[in-house]
Amino acid sequence: MNQTSVSPSPSEPPSPHEPHRWTGRDLAPPIPPKQPRRRPWINALLFIATIATTTLFGSLHYEGFVSDFDGVAQSPVLLWHGLWYSVTILAILGAHEFGHYFACRYYRVDASLPYFLPAPFLTGTLGAFIRIRQPIPTKRILFDIGVAGPIAGFLVAVPALFLGLSLSRVLPLPEDFVGLSLGEPLLFRFAAWFIWGSAPDGFSLNLHPVAFAAWFGLLATALNLFPIGQLDGGHISYAALGGRSTLVTVTTAFSVVLLTFHSSSWIAWAVLMVVMLVASGPQHPRTLDHHVPLDDNRRLIAIAALAIFVLCFTPAPIEFAGPAGQ
Numbered sequence: 001m002n003q004t005s006v007s008p009s010p011s012e013p014p015s016p017h018e019p020h021r022w023t024g025r026d027l028a029p030p031i032p033p034k035q036p037r038r039r040p041w042i043n044a045l046l047f048i049a050t051i052a053t054t055t056l057f058g059s060l061h062y063e064g065f066v067s068d069f070d071g072v073a074q075s076p077v078l079l080w081h082g083l084w085y086s087v088t089i090l091a092i093l094g095a096h097e098f099g100h101y102f103a104c105r106y107y108r109v110d111a112s113l114p115y116f117l118p119a120p121f122l123t124g125t126l127g128a129f130i131r132i133r134q135p136i137p138t139k140r141i142l143f144d145i146g147v148a149g150p151i152a153g154f155l156v157a158v159p160a161l162f163l164g165l166s167l168s169r170v171l172p173l174p175e176d177f178v179g180l181s182l183g184e185p186l187l188f189r190f191a192a193w194f195i196w197g198s199a200p201d202g203f204s205l206n207l208h209p210v211a212f213a214a215w216f217g218l219l220a221t222a223l224n225l226f227p228i229g230q231l232d233g234g235h236i237s238y239a240a241l242g243g244r245s246t247l248v249t250v251t252t253a254f255s256v257v258l259l260t261f262h263s264s265s266w267i268a269w270a271v272l273m274v275v276m277l278v279a280s281g282p283q284h285p286r287t288l289d290h291h292v293p294l295d296d297n298r299r300l301i302a303i304a305a306l307a308i309f310v311l312c313f314t315p316a317p318i319e320f321a322g323p324a325g326q
Contacts, residue, residue: 043113050116051086054124058085061209068206069174085209086124088164090116092157092217093128096224099152100130103145110134123216138289139239143298146235147305150221154308157217161188164211165195173204182207183263183314185218222312223269225305227252229276229284233309238284240294240302249282263316 059082066075097114104111110133117126136142184192192205199205207215227237227248237245253273259266294302 040113043115046118047114047116049118050125050128051090053118053120054086054089055079055082057122057124058082058209058213061085061212065168065206065208068169068171069177069204082209085213088160088210088213089123089125089216092153092160092213093125093220095156096149096153096221097128097130099148099150100145103148104130104132107141107145109136109141109145127220135285137287139242139287139292139294140289140298142235142287143239143294143302146232146239147301150225150232150305150308153217153221154312157214157221158187160210160217161191161214162195164208164214165191165205167208168196168211169206169208170196170199170203171206172202178320181319182212182215183316183318185215185222185312185314187218187311188215188314218312219314219317222309222314225309225312226256226273228273229280233305234284236302236305240299242290242293243283246283249277249284253277253282259315263319265316265318 056079059077059079062081062084063077066077093116094114101111101114112131112133114128114130116128118124119126132145136145196205224231225233225236227233227245229249234245234249237248241248256266256270256273260270
């Protein structure tokens with residue numbers, strides 16, 4: 001006769017009169033909590049799409065560069081010429097987001113790979129972001145994760161800026177020129193003066209696509225360093241100032257609204273700031289060590305982040321030049 005041994009059901013504990021038979025299930029470690037579903041193919045598809053859009057618009061920027069303000073390209077323009085812009089801007093945005101990502105990995109904070117966002121207009125991209133899937137427990141960790149991105153992106157943008165400006169040209173500006181005028185952050189002005197000196201009246205800098213990508217990288221760095229909400233600057237401000245960061249947030253948001261009267265290019269950003277404050281409130285979520293001040297070394301890094309913001313900020317990022325802008 002064949003005999004079959006049946007283990008007791010988990011809902012039916014073994015009889016106290018019978019010795020318990022240990023099974024593989026008893027000796028196995030407890031089942032870990034279910035992890036969020038990973039979809040790296042989404043990151044890959046968005047990255048490929050962003051390469052395509054930035055390369056396409058990069059080729060248009062290159063065509064504008066070789067036309068020397070007169071609308072006629074002086075040499076043939078191929079799609080691969082767009083890589084001048086595409087590689088530069090993706091390197092800056094990628095360094096920024098991987099700065100956050102590797103800081104999260106260092107502190108074992110669960111975070112996604114970067115999501116790059118393609119766009120069907122001037123820049124070819126809306127930037128990039130990562131998803132942090134768990135609360136950040138301490139100010140020190142919050143600060144390090146928040147500041148790592150802007151510093152990493154800035155370190156890539158600076159050499160790209162000097163390279164791009166060295167590839168640019170100073171040319172006479174046609175009297176009937178119609179186009180876009182880019183605001184010049186302090187760092188951009190210094191680099192242009194260092195390479196080209198002061199441009200004579202009636203002349204303008206014809207930006208190489210690498211320089212335009214670096215300019216956009218500086219602007220993106222400044223926008224992320226605004227001390228508001230869940231932006232990098234908001235994390236840095238809260239970690240450095242604690243509860244006083246709420247006043248900084250409200251003051252900054254009001255200042256952005258005022259900037260819309262100086263330049264219409266701030267309207268979209270001001271609307272985004274207001275929506276962000278309405279959705280999440282002016283107060284930054286507290287960490288477990290809310291009342292513990294940040295250490296001196298990180299305070300110095302916070303001052304350095306403020307200096308980067310000042311160097312990258314411009315009060316009028318994009319304006320129309322020529323008769324259309326008058």
